[in-house]
Amino acid sequence: MPVHNAEIAAMLDQAAELLEIRGDNPFRVRAYRRAARVVEGLPRSVTSLLAAGEKLSALPGIGDDLAGKIAGIAASGKFDLLEGLKRELPGELAEIAALPGLGPKRVKLLHGELGVRSLEDLRRAIRQGKLRSLRGFGPIMERKLQGALAKPVAEKRFRLTVAEVEAEALVNHLRGAAGVGHVVVAGSFRRRRDSVGDLDILVTARDGAAIGARLAAYENVATVAARGPTRTTVVLRSGLQVDLRVVPEASYGAALMYFTGSKAHNIALRNMAIERGWKLNEYGLFEGKRRIAGTTEAEIYRKLGLPEIPPELREDRGEIAAARKKQLPALVTLSDIRGDLHVHSTWSDGTVAIAEMAAAARARGYSYMAITDHSRRLTVAHGLDPGRLGRQIDEIDRLNDQLKGFTVLKGSEVDILADGTLDLPDRILDRLDVVVAAVHYKFDLPRAAQTERLIRAMDNRHVSILAHPTGRLLGERDAYDVDIERVVAAAGERGCYLEINAEPDRLDLDDVHARAAKEMGVKLAISTDAHSVAALDYMRLGVDQARRGWLEPGDVLNTRPLGDLKKRLKR
């Protein structure tokens, strides 16, 4: 049973947490955390890297020691150091440290002085009034902890589209304040991560307190968590946390960079500043007391000898080295997209007729669109059998006769059956321009069977694109257990394309696997899976994830003009 990168990262994180509570060298703790982030962001699994004879110690932040430990975890699924730490300290201490206001130091005190080993122990200690006797604890902390223990809030991430609605309203509200310059959403929102944990809003103004007051007075604010002259933190009714930072105009670039992150990217840049005898913080780049850059991000990057790095790449996953060598990718943009290759109509479960969808696609500047309605097995979606699909093909032919300068491609989103065969016979698939193959049931097959299923589907030369390859639904359903690297490799061998499904709850493939595909020379299609006209606009979210995956226009099938596209769809 191969150990996933995410599992390795979780073990490294947990070890870091317990090491920190134990009071170990903070830099050792940081090394474990950094290694966790590096493993998490690897485009290939540790298992396959090792199988290929690659040295983990070549990865940034991973030396001989951690390389050995990570290899050990990959081989056995066990982490001796972590097991030992758990024998020494109760594992639940990590959960206690996650409570607001509690960190390693206070948890160590709780454990050492009061013998707290569990959340229940902590509740009891509070009930018995023991907490406030400890140094660093007082009545306010006691009350807050009581609240947090009473109704624990699961860590929640929000879909980009949900965050966008909240952000737009809030930005408009803040723009209404007097003396406001820039108002911009930074953080993972600006880096276009597939979901966000909070909103980081940067404002330039002279009077930070006034802007903070304006945020606190926003109608959707549930609680104000912190309030200072330059920083204010609130929690909205939706549960979304908002961090506001206010800086002077001259610090705009530095603050935007700081607030955009990622943290690891910032640390790397700050280290570059240190190497040059400078200091980089959210107010600017400084030589001694003198600010030598800070008004724009570009200016700071330039001083550090780098071209400006697009926010989507700022994850400390090699972008700084690439920038240094002037080898940053020229990322795909929405305007490079010439068509949508996965679209539904009223023939199955779409809400709009083909002609109307075509007009909407055309209005978006596209020159083609594939209609890919569901196949017969998906009865709830009125999936098409060969007879109905034949009639749909005829309808599209008639429609194309009337259209000038736009082409509706004939397609199907054909179900991949449990054994990897397709839900429609070859004789009808033969009449189509685009076949998008997808899994819609039996998500729980064993890994090997699921992997074989997808590969067998791609064995069929009619299959052009493998849709939503991992089947994940953000916040609802994990990816099915599949060896995605083998699937990517198999797609490459067969000349099959992989989809980045742009639906906001799918975004599948994700950024990391899209990049893996690129590195393995496999091309991708960015498709909306639209069931309505409005959903065609999700294309931009798919492009965002493609950019996070370092994709350039040449890596994306639907940047090709129609003639070229048709040639590439032939296998």
Added chain:
DNA sequence: GCCGTTTTCGGCCCGACTGTTTTCAGTCG
């Protein structure tokens, strides 16, 4: 524990805010 165009040893990003303290440690981002 990692790392090196000043270093193989001695550094390791940087600042804001809270609740505690009585000048600051701890937490957070």
